[in-house]
Amino acid sequence: MNSLAQAPAKAPLFPSASSLGRKMLNKVPEITVYFWVIKVLCTTVGETFADNLNENLGLGLSGTSYIMGALLIGVLAFQFRAKKYVPGIYWLAVVLISVVGTLVSDNLVENYGVTLQTTTIAFSAILIAVFAGWYAFERTLSVHTIFTTRREAFYWLAILFTFALGTSAGDFLSEQLELGYLAALGIFAGGSSSSPCFISAGPVELVALSGDGSVELHVRDHGPGFPVDFRERAFERFSRAETSRGQDGSGLGLAIVEAIARAHGGEAHVENRDEGGADAWLTLISISSSPATI
Numbered sequence: 001m002n003s004l005a006q007a008p009a010k011a012p013l014f015p016s017a018s019s020l021g022r023k024m025l026n027k028v029p030e031i032t033v034y035f036w037v038i039k040v041l042c043t044t045v046g047e048t049f050a051d052n053l054n055e056n057l058g059l060g061l062s063g064t065s066y067i068m069g070a071l072l073i074g075v076l077a078f079q080f081r082a083k084k085y086v087p088g089i090y091w092l093a094v095v096l097i098s099v100v101g102t103l104v105s106d107n108l109v110e111n112y113g114v115t116l117q118t119t120t121i122a123f124s125a126i127l128i129a130v131f132a133g134w135y136a137f138e139r140t141l142s143v144h145t146i147f148t149t150r151r152e153a154f155y156w157l158a159i160l161f162t163f164a165l166g167t168s169a170g171d172f173l174s175e176q177l178e179l180g181y182l183a184a185l186g187i188f189a190g191g192s193s194s195s196p197c198f199i200s201a202g203p204v205e206l207v208a209l210s211g212d213g214s215v216e217l218h219v220r221d222h223g224p225g226f227p228v229d230f231r232e233r234a235f236e237r238f239s240r241a242e243t244s245r246g247q248d249g250s251g252l253g254l255a256i257v258e259a260i261a262r263a264h265g266g267e268a269h270v271e272n273r274d275e276g277g278a279d280a281w282l283t284l285i286s287i288s289s290s291p292a293t294i
Contacts, residue, residue: 027085027146028155042095050099061110065103072096076156080149097156101163109171116172123165130157173217214266218281225272234270257282 029035054064075093082089105123108114134154135141146152207218226234235258258268266284273279 026144027082027152028090028143029085031143038091039094042091042098045095050103061106065107068096068099068103072100080152097160098163101160102167104164105167116168116176119168120165120172123161123168127158127161127165130154130161214283214285216281216283218279220273220277220279222277225278226270231270235268
């Protein structure tokens with residue numbers, strides 16, 4: 001009786017993304033309002049603890065960095081070994097990575113003399129590179145599918161440099177451009193709560209210009225710009241363009257930005273650019289008159 005020998009299956013020439021990393025359950029929590037509340041609280045607690053080590057206990061910036069860096073490596077080792085989302089380990093990692101991200105920025109500025117403008121640009125470029133690499137390897141940036149070691153590595157790298165960028169950009173606005181922390185908070189809070197008013201296409205440009213006792217902060221894109229009927233009411237509360245009706249948002253972002261600007265003797269503006277795209281900017285009083293462009 002003849003029998004056909006079954007040939008062994010050949011391994012694929014290019015393994016799938018999931019085969020390159022250890023498969024596990026999703027390692028991060030659902031993104032809800034509670035997630036953001038806990039994240040802000042964790043960040044606040046972590047940075048306060050680091051400041052206590054740095055200043056009150058006299059460890060200094062370098063000593064604090066070594067301690068917090070070692071703790072982060074240890075906690076991330078447990079996080080990567082876990083096969084599912086473990087709240088205690090995950091949130092401890094968030095606390096520590098927020099501190100280390102902040103310390104990376106502080107060390108570059110205070111110990112190595114790198115300017116805040118330079119660190120802001122550098123961390124922006126690094127963060128873009130992390131997201132580009134993440135998408136190039138995984139073909140997704142979804143946090144709902146963090147179930148391989150490689151995806152989780154990209155996830156934590158993105159968080160690390162997000163905190164580093166946030167520290168540099170916040171200090172750049174509040175200290176180097178002398179806007180103060182309240183104005184910087186208003187700019188970031190307004191930007192994060194504002195729903196898109198227009199469809200952006202191409203790169204988004206951030207420009208800071210100072211001179212004659214004032215500073216202008218511009219956000220420009222290369223899309224179709226603001227709808228004509230929206231520009232007149234862009235800073236009204238709960239005002240949204242028709243093109244953004246199907247997206248999440250409350251229509252309060254630009255109103256908050258304008259309120260903060262006026263509280264500091266400034267103004268907020270929106271306009272369409274002659275060469276195409278939209279331009280939203282703040283004009284604020286500044287003591288410094290040296291120009292700075294991002």
